[in-house]
Amino acid sequence: MTHISPNDDLERATKVHVTQGESHVSTDPNVVMTTVLGSCIAACIRDPQAGVGGMNHFLLPDAGDGRGGDAVRYGAYAMELLINDLLKRGARRERLEAKIFGGAKLFDGLSDVGASNSAFAERFLRDEGIPIVSSSTGGVSARRVEFWPTSGRVRQRLVAVDNAPQDVRRPVPPPMPAASSGDVDLF
Amino acid sequence: MPQASSISVLVVDDQLTMRALIRNALQQIGFKDIREAPDGEEALKNLLAKPANLVISDFNMPKMDGLALLRAVRSHPPIRQTAFVMLTGRADRELVQRAVQFGVNNYCVKPFTVQGLREKIEQVFGQLT
Numbered sequence: 001m002t003h004i005s006p007n008d009d010l011e012r013a014t015k016v017h018v019t020q021g022e023s024h025v026s027t028d029p030n031v032v033m034t035t036v037l038g039s040c041i042a043a044c045i046r047d048p049q050a051g052v053g054g055m056n057h058f059l060l061p062d063a064g065d066g067r068g069g070d071a072v073r074y075g076a077y078a079m080e081l082l083i084n085d086l087l088k089r090g091a092r093r094e095r096l097e098a099k100i101f102g103g104a105k106l107f108d109g110l111s112d113v114g115a116s117n118s119a120f121a122e123r124f125l126r127d128e129g130i131p132i133v134s135s136s137t138g139g140v141s142a143r144r145v146e147f148w149p150t151s152g153r154v155r156q157r158l159v160a161v162d163n164a165p166q167d168v169r170r171p172v173p174p175p176m177p178a179a180s181s182g183d184v185d186l187f
Numbered sequence: 188m189p190q191a192s193s194i195s196v197l198v199v200d201d202q203l204t205m206r207a208l209i210r211n212a213l214q215q216i217g218f219k220d221i222r223e224a225p226d227g228e229e230a231l232k233n234l235l236a237k238p239a240n241l242v243i244s245d246f247n248m249p250k251m252d253g254l255a256l257l258r259a260v261r262s263h264p265p266i267r268q269t270a271f272v273m274l275t276g277r278a279d280r281e282l283v284q285r286a287v288q289f290g291v292n293n294y295c296v297k298p299f300t301v302q303g304l305r306e307k308i309e310q311v312f313g314q315l316t
Contacts, residue, residue, distance in 0.1 A: 070301075076202070087247070128202060
């Protein structure tokens with residue numbers, strides 16, 4: 001059974017919802033960052049020693065081979081914004097660790113944008129030497145993710161496509177709160 | 188009209204991915220002589236050892252940021268004429284104003300397109316062939 005400290009109690013936490021294109025960083029143990037992901041990716045990165053963490057949320061329309069192209073430049077910029085904000089708040093690059101979520105394929109017949117987004121995030125973090133300590137990517141369900149930036153704890157609920165917000169099914173910001181299927185995974 | 192292939196470039200960014208993306212964009216424009224440095228300190232050493240025609244530098248970097256690098260370049264006579272393009276984020280208007288005061292030649296807002304970067308460089312060097 002997972003122990004939930006008072007600071008991890010979602011009801012008592014200050015919730016910060018991270019929508020597509022946004023990035024947030026915090027050193028407050030009472031903050032929990034939330035987001036809802038379809039094919040989008042959220043990277044949760046923190047420095048455990050400095051007690052600072054943050055989340056971004058992005059979607060690359062076509063990440064291609066990950067080596068070039070405007071979409072990849074956008075993705076690299078989204079990651080850079082988060083990392084720079086972490087460094088400004090006292091994180092050290094060599095201590096950063098990441099958890100990544102999202103990249104689902106919600107519909108058959110569409111190109112697997114989620115997979116190429118996941119591949120981009122994994123490649124970026126590998127190239128930058130930031131270890132991925134856990135991840136939940138791919139699949140066919142949307143995800144509701146809650147991230148405690150100082151402890152690094154993440155709670156994920158899988159959301160059936162039919163229950164996922166419209167903007168998660170066809171990603172256009174801003175997302176709406178999702179109906180949960182009740183499944184919870186701890187990372 | 189200057190040839191891109193005759194212009195030497197030093198790309199300065201602390202993120203390997205971003206350096207690779209800038210290099211890729213420069214190669215698409217036609218640049219061939221491209222070097223890289225991970226921060227301002229390394230960039231200054233690199234330039235003093237071997238000057239370049241153009242520096243494309245990020246702002247947020249460890250050790251020496253882009254603005255400090257710009258000031259250092261402008262204060263070293265052998266390299267003070269180096270063309271300098273700063274890469275900035277959308278919210279960095281104040282940074283751009285400070286960079287202009289310190290003699291930046293142009294700036295490019297991330298995330299940039301290849302054509303956008305080309306236009307910024309051509310505003311400094313003229314139309315490239």
